[in-house]
Amino acid sequence: MRKHSAAGRVKAAPELPAKAPVVAAIPPAGQAPAGGDEFTFGPFVLRSDHRELMCDGVLRPMERRAFDLLHYLLKHHGRVVSKEELLEQVWQRRCVTDSVIAQAVLKVRKSLSDVPGFDCPVQTVHRVGYRVVGEVRHRRVAPGLNGRGPALLAVLWLAPRLAHGLDLPPWLPGALAGFSVLSLQAHGVQPIDTERATNLHDDTVQASGLLRLADTESDGGDGPPVFVLEVDLAAPDWRTRVTASAGSPFEAAWRAAGSTALALRLRQILLSTSPGEVERRWERLAALVGHPPPQMASCSQHLPALWCRSLVERSLDAEADILMEGAWRGDPRTPQESNELRRRASRVDASRLEGWSDLCLAVYEWTAGDPRRVAHLVDRALTHFDHATTTSLAVRAGAIAEHLMVAVGADWAAPVWWRHLRDAPIVDGSAGIRRWHRLANLHRQIARDAPSGLAFHRTSDAGSNVAPGCEGLQALLHALSGQMRHADGDLDTALNEWTRAHDLAERSPWLTPRLLSRLALGDLAARLDDRIRLDACLQGLDHLAIAGLPRWRAVNDWLQARRLRLNAQPQMAWGLVEKALPVLSHCSLWFRDEAWLFAIDTAWQTRSRTALSALRDTISGHTRQHNRSIAAIALAADATLALLDRDMPQATQFMLRAWQTAPSSSVKRQLAMAAATAMLWRRPPSAQALDQALSQAGAWLQRSSNGQRLSQLHRRPYGVLSASSPEPYRVAEPEADLGWLWAP
Template sequence: MPKHSNGGSARRWRDARDAASHDAAWTAEEFRFGAFVLRTDRRELRCEDIVRPMERRCFDLLVYLLRHAGRVVSKEELLDNVWSNRFVTMSVIAQSVLKVRKALRLADGTDGPLRTVHRVGYRVVGEVLHRRIEPAELQAPSGAKAWSWEEPRLRNMPGAPAWLPSALGAFGAWALNSHGIAIHGTPPERGPLRPPEARCEVAPGPQGFDACLDLLIEPSSPVRLRASSSSPFQAVWRAAESAAWLVRLQDMLASPSDASEDMRWERLASLSHATPPTLGDGGPTLSSVWTMPLVQSTPAQQADLVMEAAWRGDPAALSQALQLRDQAHATGDSDTESWADLAAAQAEWHRGDTRGVAARVQRAMARLARPHWPVRAQRAAAVAAHLLCATQSVVDTPDWWRQALLSRDVVPTSAARRWWLLSQLEHRLSGGEVVELAGIERLDASIDALVATDGLQALLLNLCGMLRAEDGELNLAWQRMKRAHELAQRCGWTGIRPLCLLTLGDLSARLGEHPTLDACVATLGADPARDEPRPQAVLAWLQARRLALHAQHANALPLIEKAWPALSQAGIWFRDDAWLFAIDTALQARSRHALMRWRGLLQAPEGPTGRSRTALLTAVNASLALLEGDPVRAQALMVSAWRGAPPSTAKRLLAMAAASAARWLSAPQPEVCEQALLHAGAWLKLSPAGRRLRQVLGDRPGEATAARAGASQSVGESDADAFWVWAA
């Protein structure tokens, strides 16, 4: 508890005020260069008045380079001043610079003013106009809502100096100004159209000081916000920020959904990057479902609130969606009812309960057979397609739905295009072909060129990495998955975080990237949602991966079995190659029982279908034959599994196994071995198992096979090469 004696308190109060004012003033800067305007108080970069989203560290990097425009800034200097000597590699700086370049890319595709000085650092070229924004200049944008703001009242602070209330009032007004909120210079007049009012009270609190702010946006719905800090200035600043944060929520809800922009629920996701304000009087933190009576919301607005909450993984999203669906059904609002059903399906998918997802999606889309909201219907089609692909469900889709997904009329620069790209990726990963785009390279390039930093971008990058892995481009796949994970950790869509960690951890284990795998396990272990079914299953799976890398297969097997029920419901994120890891672990642990269990699951109706099922069952039978001491039959079965598998990562891994089994034959089959090695592709060079396989077979696999002819091995021997050599 701070002391308020009159002795040395005056100087301490002034020091606190000056320090707080210095920190805030340092943030109030403006840089103008070319078509760009950057403001640090709003942490906003605009190009021709269009906001260019940037990650926090990348924004700080650009600000530092602009402050030192015209001279070369070394990487070491950036490390000291932007990363504050945190333990990061030079590659992290290079990746951040690459993201800054993307944000500065002009509309015609040309590079912005950032240049690289080889082996030295980076330099911003061209004219940069820099000025410090004074408090009096901080004004809200034209047309912004003006507030009534009174200087805070002090409670239980008898030793505070007389100037403190007015100083805190100016500081709070500055905070509101920095968030685009104008302040009335005179008290509001009585009447029906009174402006929003904000009244603040500052008192000693457990952390030093509490600032309680009463916000009156609507006469019938007052809200009390609370912020705490060791400094009264920071407490007032945080309370004012919370008020501005809630007004952004109101403005987003009141804004329309446009075909060329993000929909309301997508814009609401940007608010989840900030910590929600704390309600006063010991109330709970503002719910992500945004159910507070801040505005008189329409059914369409409520549908957006619930959909955003479902994507973010709010625990109350499912019950809110079902309640909204019932209300819409009672009033005959089929559009809202359909949207609420989609939100409920998304909430169920996030929880890992996928049994009713396909049925909900089908009901929702059937009601939209004659869509009244073209924008909402098109986005509904994209969300529905995502849910069906994510659960690997097959339903009869209306003609308009397919036309919306495959339409050639999607505006290239619109937000709708990202959802269109998502549908193309998921269509391809589900066994279809890339529609309209000339191959995977252009699809990848389209996603890589996007400058967004939200959950949808993380999802796009993750799926793009999966597609690149299936295409054999392992370095690109790992880079895409790594970026997806970094974005997912910062975005509000918590449901995609374990999925990004699953794919990144799996690929890292296969490529021998032990530090990345360890980091994935540590991230999941520290996740507040780690006790939920899906994060818990992903954690068990990656722990099994780590044990398998250390040859502790018997210990890894129970973890795989623990993770299996939840991960088998993860749809396209749990692919055929996951089965191969389970098969290999059972084989290495010499567990016939586990192999028989996997065979039973593969034969179940909910298991893989078509060529995938046949290939995986054949791989299980090949492993059983190996345990039974029949390597020749095992080799024949594995070759059959490889050749029969559909194009996928699993097919490449099966090719490695087929090639490694060639050494058990008494009669060489060099053509089979060479074809299998060719099909394995980059796995031979980039994975530890691939490099080992090349050593086993030698540069000329036919001669290596002949040299080993007649020397069949049994699984009881100590030579680990008695098993498949693959990157399962």
């Protein structure tokens, strides 16, 4: 193995760029640091002056040389750093071998691993060196901006006391303390050695517990014992208690330590003052999932009780971030907390936070309340952002407002300040802020307010490394991308995008992506006769702890109706469709227009004129000015009523008008199939009409059973249809139960 001598390295070292930055020196012990570099990449933050690597606020230990290596690669991210340069700058001309560099890189990659959805950015360039790829944000940090981070994730965990009369071995408290320490370390919290308790930091949290038996007399006292560990957490600025119970004292200790870790993590997020951490606070709040929720008196089924105001005295900005996160999770306390934030913001003349409180309430109404109130709340909220600048709060507010207004189908004109922010590229900001910006631009294209192009279609693929806390937002991006692909007739890509959205939503606590990604995926699976995927979506709904929400019931009823239709049970399916329509019809973005065609087809299968007439009246109530798609659907309902009356000429005329009225969309593809069905009974208006209808149907002719049957009834495969075909067109006698051969 080749060794590098000092002399050899001096001669072989490449010439460095003229403006290559110099690695910051480590300040002597006892001397205050003079500031340093802060690099943010994915969920990680590296601080050179503190020599710390943080992952979502959790300190990750690194060896000195591995830290220096990562620091140097980050300072030169975007270019390849040769091994000779690393030996010169990081190892400072010491005589080391190639394997030493490889071992240091391996340690760096190990420190950056174990983060779901994040790939290590350190890449090897064969026989040359290494480089860091992906988004890296760098800024200089002034002295004193330490964010109070690491100290807040340490706890002095004392051995629990045993309740009076509890007959347990004397060695048990020490064993439980050791077991709790393992749980704390597994959750990213550093336990403090009791021997070093004399040098505690001012923010150090002390945990003292009491182990007792649960009162089982009310249950007859015949069951197995239940151990309860109550842990009091105390620091100079706060005090709270967590409780965990289990059939084993060790399991109770593990759960209590996990709940303590969650409490400390939330406290750290709320008290951090570093600008980079404040900007990413909403992402870190959204990442607070996966830990055992603490049992602290009464609490919401959606959020742990640690979100309550008594946890820590926090700023209005932190209050606003927590309120928005609670709204996305459907926390029923959101309306009350929103009004409280509005009152507090009004007292200190914080106009934007007043608007933010209205926006939080709009998100809650869209998620778990009444979607009909959303447009009014959004309009009222945006009036407080008239003088917004390029702050992350303004970008989030504008993107959320646009998402809500498009989601409920409201007609609105974006404010001038938001149009400027939305149309300008984001040159700075976290990956989460960039995702909000991309979400707004996807909405623009769906609304036909922006030029189409492949760049917008591929937007959801950008940033595949999804940091914890961004899964819900990334799921929305994939869902919108899938909707665009579906409108273009690219069924395979749409299915992949919606599957990806579903998988990401499962890792997020946000309710809307979890529900509506299942709706989109299950709906398309049913139309493609994919029973396995449809059943998986339905089974996943059963495991969501939100069964009381009206939208959950509506989504469940709709997918159950889809399954009943596949099982040839239209009567039962129509009953569920009637129940789901009043709720889902207000979800304009997710209740796509072709869903009305499924309702029409289901009502037709029941052969009930009353059902069809009532549905026609409902569709008329949703008709808006200049909405050609809804107008075409209303004509399709008229055609189906005529078909029910066996008036074939009238049914054909209405359906051809519906097909010609519909804009280019997924609705037009279905109406093209129905128009081709009508041409089975009456000669088409022109030789090109049949070719055009079957051509516009696209992939649905091959991917759906009705499409395949339609091609067979026309007695020609789709691929060889031609207006110039010499074969004469023959009109078929309509079958009594044929209906429209489409796949709505």
